[in-house]
Amino acid sequence: xxxDRARILNMLAGGxxxxxxxxxxxxxxxxxxxxxxxxxxxxxxxTPLLNALPKFLHxxxxxxxxxxxxxxxxxxxxxxxxxxxxxxxxxxxEQINRQMADSGVSIDFSNFxxxxxxxxxxxxxxxxxxxxxxxxxxxxxxxx
Amino acid sequence: MLPPMLLxxxxxxxxxPGFGLWLPLFLVWLILLPIxxxxxxxxxxVDLALVIAGTRYHHYTLLLFRCFGVLAAVRGMVVHIRxxxxxxxxxxx
Numbered sequence: 001x002x003x004d005r006a007r008i009l010n011m012l013a014g015g016x017x018x019x020x021x022x023x024x025x026x027x028x029x030x031x032x033x034x035x036x037x038x039x040x041x042x043x044x045x046x047t048p049l050l051n052a053l054p055k056f057l058h059x060x061x062x063x064x065x066x067x068x069x070x071x072x073x074x075x076x077x078x079x080x081x082x083x084x085x086x087x088x089x090x091x092x093x094e095q096i097n098r099q100m101a102d103s104g105v106s107i108d109f110s111n112f113x114x115x116x117x118x119x120x121x122x123x124x125x126x127x128x129x130x131x132x133x134x135x136x137x138x139x140x141x142x143x144x
Numbered sequence: 145m146l147p148p149m150l151l152x153x154x155x156x157x158x159x160x161p162g163f164g165l166w167l168p169l170f171l172v173w174l175i176l177l178p179i180x181x182x183x184x185x186x187x188x189x190v191d192l193a194l195v196i197a198g199t200r201y202h203h204y205t206l207l208l209f210r211c212f213g214v215l216a217a218v219r220g221m222v223v224h225i226r227x228x229x230x231x232x233x234x235x236x237x
Contacts, residue, residue, distance in 0.1 A: 056220070067227035076145075077217035084214055087207040090200075 004029055054125045054143035064135040075121060075143065082117045085109040145216040147173055148236035156231040169236075184208060 005026065012022040057078060061069040088096065093110050100107060129141040149170040156162025187204040194202035218236050225232040 063227075065228065068224070069226075070222075070224040072220070072222040074217055074220040077214065077221065080210065080214040080217040084207070084210045087203050087210050089204075089207075 057124065057143050058141065060138075060140040062136075062138040064133070064137045075124065078124065079117065079121050082112060082120065083114065085112050086114065086117075145213065146219070147212070147216045148219040148221075150237045152233070152235040152237060154231075154233040158228070162231070180212075 008017075008022055008025045008029070011017045012019065017025070055075055057073045057075055059069075059071040059073065063069075085093075088109070090110070097108055097110065100109075125143045127141070127143060129139070131139040133139075147169070149168070151167040151169050152164070153167065154162065154164040184205065187208050191202045191205050194204075221234075221236045223232070223234040
């Protein structure tokens, strides 16, 4: 859902606009051509925006006895690794999938498409995992 | 995209002095370059043979280049391990 569409729906939910007004606004959004909308999205120099995007995946583990592990993985490595899976020979891929299934991970890497990988990487940028154990151990995974 | 040129390794213990190493990975790549060129030529020939034979999978050269891509993407990876017995820092630059 686009940001504009969500804003209109929020305004409707908040009672700021009527259902008719929301419908008209949504229609206006639908009729707006992508060509007309695109220039406003990329006005000016995009470099600061690109620099603000997370580039690393952090995995931080604090053990119960004070031991710490901090791994900074470039997201480019995750992307390259996932894209590599689409080129693995079918026979090898079958074996990998079988081994993964035996280990309890039911991911079929042969179904990965390049566009899915880009989507997955984009989703990773917003992901944050926090795990707190019973004995004080902590695991944090986030993109920065 | 260039592969990592340096590997910085630092190991320290609480009770004795540690050490740090700067490993010049670019020298390793230089040494491996002739072998890589040879492997690329072989994979191109294999792919050509597979195309002629009509095999559905004939992407070994591309697979090899993707492997180089993964290697190059390792640049920037950092690992820190701290415990009561040992501290280890590994950094690909």
